[in-house]
Amino acid sequence: MTWIDFPLYSSISISLWILGLLFLLISYKKETVFKFANLLFIAGWVVLILFVIKLWIELDRPPMRTLGETRLWYATFLPLIGFLTYIRWKYKWFLAYSIAMAGMFLAINYMNPETYSKTLMPALQSPWFIPHVLVYLFSYAVLAASSIVAVKGWYDSYKGKFNIETLKLADNLVYIGFAFLTLGLLFGALWAKEAWGHYWTWDPKEVWAFLTWMGYLIYIHYRHFHIHKTQQALTILALAFVVLLVCWFGVNYLPVANTSVHTYTQY
């Protein structure tokens, strides 16, 4: 069993990250400690990467087959996206969020060792699986954050002290989240072509993913054109999030649910 060392490596990574998160929290008061937080994040990340490389060598194949291996990749790539986003946009909370998510995936693996369900249906065994799911996960997280910002904006303008900075933050988050959403959609299309023979089949899940995308497209164009109509922009943002939630959780309750191939029963 090549996973035998996982508890060791993962607990080192998780400890380093928790320590890093603490430093990050302190850095809101005292900026200088932020570099320690970064050092700890990177150290934990290096430990994790070492484990992945070791596992890869021992398995003699890319560790991408089982659910546990998939989660390992989430945990590996989330910090990378977090770092990139931080380098570009300087959102500390966002870095913290991605590190915490990565830690969560490690913890899930720790608590569900590989002897438990490690079945993955053939269509999901594809190099596209991880990038597809990962960018979606990320875009949903960022877009959810943008909606929280929108709610704050609403509340502020209700109180009569709306600050345009709030909307600018929402704009930035929408642009980042929308970029990831586009990638998720397109990676999905490229994968579907390899697995099912067609890139787009209007499957209910695809339909709602497309609708989500269109919702944010409306927001982006509305904002571009009507820079001062902040109230309407906030409303559009909130509505787009409702569509996103339907896509995420609601599709299964709609009458179309049983025509979906995303239930994976055909094999």
Place this chain on the structure above:
Amino acid sequence: MSENQQTVQRNLWENPWGYVESFFIGFGLLVTGFFLEVFVKTNNTFTISYPYNVFFLVGYVVALIMLYKWFSTTQIIRWLTKVPASISSIVLVTLLVMIMGIIPQIPSENNIITNLGLNHITTNWAFLLIIFQFLTCLGLVTIKRISQLKWSNFGFILNHLGLFLALIAGILGTGDLQRLSINVYEGKPSWIATDAQKNEIELPFAFYLKDFLINEYNPKLALVDNKSGSIAHNNGKNLYLVEKGETYFFKNFEVTVNEFFPNSGRIGDRYEKVNEIGSPPSASITVKNIENDSIINSWISSGSFRYPYESLKISEDYSIVMTIPEVKKFSSDIDILTKEGERISTVLEVNKPFKFRGWKIYQLSYDDKMGKWSNLSVLELVKDPWLPFIYIGIFMMIAGAFYMFWMGNKITKNQ
């Protein structure tokens, strides 16, 4: 940057057209479309194939360029290159797609749904008209930005031109898209495929299935509630894969797997390894009740299409069962035989299609009742000559998404 902050009273249809006019036109298109849907009964759906789709594409793009070049001062072209026209068409496309996301796209008994064609939105006239407006906006605004020849439009062009290409190639390409499926049996050549309408089509080459292979995961152990017959979840954890020598805990039962055979048959009071068609997996397990230390030993089996399953009742409330093994991988070892006498060997697998003479050949399915003893493999053949354009569009949009992520929006930067 455009601003629409006029407080001056403006009459309807006066310069420049805004949202009211845009939605008015949009709804006009919708109503026209539904009218066509109700009163013009066509059986064949709107698809055009080669060479007419190429003519259409060239004509459309040339028309858009000419409209932009010579008529950009007219009311309608100015409107089409502005955000209100785009937003109204995006909203209406969204609305129609939302119908598709709610009403199942299958034959319906509801008269309204059937008459308005709400169960085939993608071929609905209303949808086609709105998509046409959508594409026209997108095309014109792209031409406008391209003709400005500015580097700052780079991201804009990647996104808008990419989407335009992918969409138009996808829509016009459906007429030329061929998707066939073919049943291939072990040991004999097959060349008759069927299309979606069940028409038989003779291929210019034949498939010869040398071997169809399925790899399975081990079966899983599950605790089943005797009364309801459903799986009693083991503290919300997943089920356990049967592995010889392992011990698992189900509530207060300790289950040890003493022996496991992937293929076996019942012989007397036990199972033995056998290798014949339909021989199911089986395991010898020891179940210890931790509360009263009682021990049961028995064989269980998931059964197969030929043999019944065997579970083990371990208490009044619960039984241990072995689930049917899940498929890990299936593949077909095939030869493709051409008329010229060539013989090309390849192995097809899910997610690993094979390209051959403009076709992409996919492993689709097999006889799932027979499972790993299936000697039938179902292949799918897809020919989509427009795919390169769609891929160019998709990759432009991927690049555009990276651009968006990195650059953010102008609004924040400029102020």
